[in-house]
Amino acid sequence: MTDTSLSAPAPRSLLRHVLRNQRVWLASALILSTLAVVDTSQALASTLFAGGALLNTTPFLILSITIAAWANATGADNMIAKAFTGAPLLMIGLGALAGGISPFCSCGVIPLIAALLAMGVPLSAVMAFWLASPIMDPSMFVLTAGMLDLEFAVAKTFAAIGLGVFGGTVVHLLMKAGAFADPLREGIGNGGCGGAKIRAPKPVAWRFWADADRRAMFGRTAMSTTLFLAKWLTLAFILESLMLAWIPAETVTANLGGEGLLPILTATLVGVPAYLNGYAALPLVGGLIDQGMAPGAGMAFLVAGGVTSIPAAMAVWALARPQVFAVYIGLSLSGAFASGLLFQLWASMT
Numbered sequence: 001m002t003d004t005s006l007s008a009p010a011p012r013s014l015l016r017h018v019l020r021n022q023r024v025w026l027a028s029a030l031i032l033s034t035l036a037v038v039d040t041s042q043a044l045a046s047t048l049f050a051g052g053a054l055l056n057t058t059p060f061l062i063l064s065i066t067i068a069a070w071a072n073a074t075g076a077d078n079m080i081a082k083a084f085t086g087a088p089l090l091m092i093g094l095g096a097l098a099g100g101i102s103p104f105c106s107c108g109v110i111p112l113i114a115a116l117l118a119m120g121v122p123l124s125a126v127m128a129f130w131l132a133s134p135i136m137d138p139s140m141f142v143l144t145a146g147m148l149d150l151e152f153a154v155a156k157t158f159a160a161i162g163l164g165v166f167g168g169t170v171v172h173l174l175m176k177a178g179a180f181a182d183p184l185r186e187g188i189g190n191g192g193c194g195g196a197k198i199r200a201p202k203p204v205a206w207r208f209w210a211d212a213d214r215r216a217m218f219g220r221t222a223m224s225t226t227l228f229l230a231k232w233l234t235l236a237f238i239l240e241s242l243m244l245a246w247i248p249a250e251t252v253t254a255n256l257g258g259e260g261l262l263p264i265l266t267a268t269l270v271g272v273p274a275y276l277n278g279y280a281a282l283p284l285v286g287g288l289i290d291q292g293m294a295p296g297a298g299m300a301f302l303v304a305g306g307v308t309s310i311p312a313a314m315a316v317w318a319l320a321r322p323q324v325f326a327v328y329i330g331l332s333l334s335g336a337f338a339s340g341l342l343f344q345l346w347a348s349m350t
Contacts, residue, residue, distance in 0.1 A: 096164025099132030296344025
């Protein structure tokens with residue numbers, strides 16, 4: 001008698017398994033293979049762009065992955081999660097402040113976000129960090145001050161922190177009403193069940209390398225996080241390369257002049273999705289402001305573009321359930337518009 005439990009999976013089942021679990025890699029391969037047929041030079045350019053972008057983010061990714069794996073292997077995630085209990089508004093403020101001044105890009109912070117959510121850290125504090133992080137970092141502050149001016153750089157920093165506080169507070173109120181009980185997608189972390197680490201914390205083993213099981217846990221976490229990041233970031237950077245190649249920057253930024261609410265609203269919408277990264281957008285926005293574009297429109301464009309850029313938005317989509325992604329986009333748009341409007345009012349008074 002044949003033991004069917006040991007038999008190989010049926011071809012159709014295997015195909016479904018591959019399509020379900022490798023669809024992100026397949027999407028990247030399909031895009032590049034199609035480009036290779038219709039536009040060989042663009043296929044090469046997109047491949048080099050994605051490879052270069054991944055290489056540039058490697059230091060941040062290595063740091064983030066190491067921290068996430070270390071927290072899991074040592075059990076320090078119990079302590080971190082415990083620190084986020086109580087005083088939710090304080091945690092929202094600290095999350096927004098950390099996001100506004102941290103050097104992590106929207107991609108490099110993905111494993112930290114996943115780890116925090118899996119630990120049971122409230123989505124409100126995580127969302128505050130998530131919204132603020134793509135908008136500003138130390139190097140961005142210096143470049144903004146140099147290409148625009150110090151006032152704009154300071155205002156953009158406040159916009160990042162303010163958006164984080166605003167978004168975290170909104171999510172906190174929604175959570176009190178019963179929303180977002182399990183924010184992570186199925187199979188990522190352990191969703192809202194990570195709250196058990198707060199309710200029943202285990203001892204922290206700082207010297208995790210002395211324990212074979214914990215060393216193995218470190219390796220598994222690092223590997224799974226690396227593979228997760230690699231597939232999503234590769235797709236995100238390929239798409240970004242196509243937008244850079246096929247949609248001229250002037251087309252996006254040429255209609256943002258004028259005064260009043262309309263330029264700010266237009267700039268907010270034009271920044272979704274922003275195919276320009278924050279560094280590439282700075283000289284264009286600076287030139288347009290010199291030509292008469294409303295400063296508030298420039299601020300709205302930079303804030304909306306940073307939070308809803310393809311890498312940033314895809315990071316949220318990859319980790320969180322669709323309803324969380326929808327709230328993220330809604331908060332991004334409303335926060336960017338409010339930031340532009342407030343900066344315009346400030347500019348008109350000075």
